[in-house]
Amino acid sequence: MTTPVLEVRDLTVRYSSTLGCADVSFDVQPGEVLGIVGESGSGKSTVLGSCGLSLHPTQGSVRLSGVDTAEIVGGQRRRLRNQLIGIVRQAVADELRLGVSAGGNIAERLLATGHRGFDAIRARVDQVYREVELPVGRMDAAVATFSGGMRQRVQIARALVSEPAVLLLDEPTTGLDVSVQARILDLIRRLQRQTGVAMVIVSHDLAVIRMLADRLLVMRQGRVVESGVTDRVLSDPRHPYTQLLVSSQLEV
């Protein structure tokens, strides 16, 4: 039996008096794409932050490639995160250094995961830079000079360059023009199929989830109200909240 890349059990996160999420459980198998949808404040980012080791569970557990993350602290926790997780966020500045070149941002991640040797790093960065279809000749330009769509491509390259076990995407296309969004989603789908990386993608947009996710969690007020294979949940939503979400967003 293969070990899931993510095993989340009864995850509850509290922010002092506010509940972030409660009793959330799911597995993500290697190569699988899990979508999480729900309205603003439903707990999607809290779950993703816990999977990305930036939040500590108040109760419950998160296992990454079989490792119980509660037992990992300090520098070891940072190393585990660097090795196993790639992150793509809506707010590019949270992941990228805008004043640094695209190539530099991508290379940083290789250095953080223990890669050494200028030529080998340059060759790998060049390869991934091309895979995300960024313009040849701009690799040494500062990310600040890039458009929103190009910045997102740099983030994707940076996240994938070290071949993580799981890619966590938090609203990766929100805020981009519709045509740019479509191209970024195509890119994510192509790279996922090419690399076989497992993904957890958070979005308030069901069209994004429908395009990318094999399975889906629907969250409301911190809890999972429905889960299942994406096509089933979207074509035959059972929970009244999912029915509302689907009827308000998808043409039937």
Ligand SMILES: Nc1ncnc2c1ncn2[C@@H]1O[C@H](COP(=O)(O)OP(=O)(O)OP(=O)(O)O)[C@@H](O)[C@H]1O
């Ligand atoms: N740092 C924080 N401090 C206090 N409360 C927080 C914090 N982060 C999130 N919350 C609260 O936790 C709950 C879940 O928030 P979360 O950001 O996970 O939801 P979300 O579904 O990702 O929302 P959005 O789509 O708006 O990002 C909300 O009630 C939110 O106000």
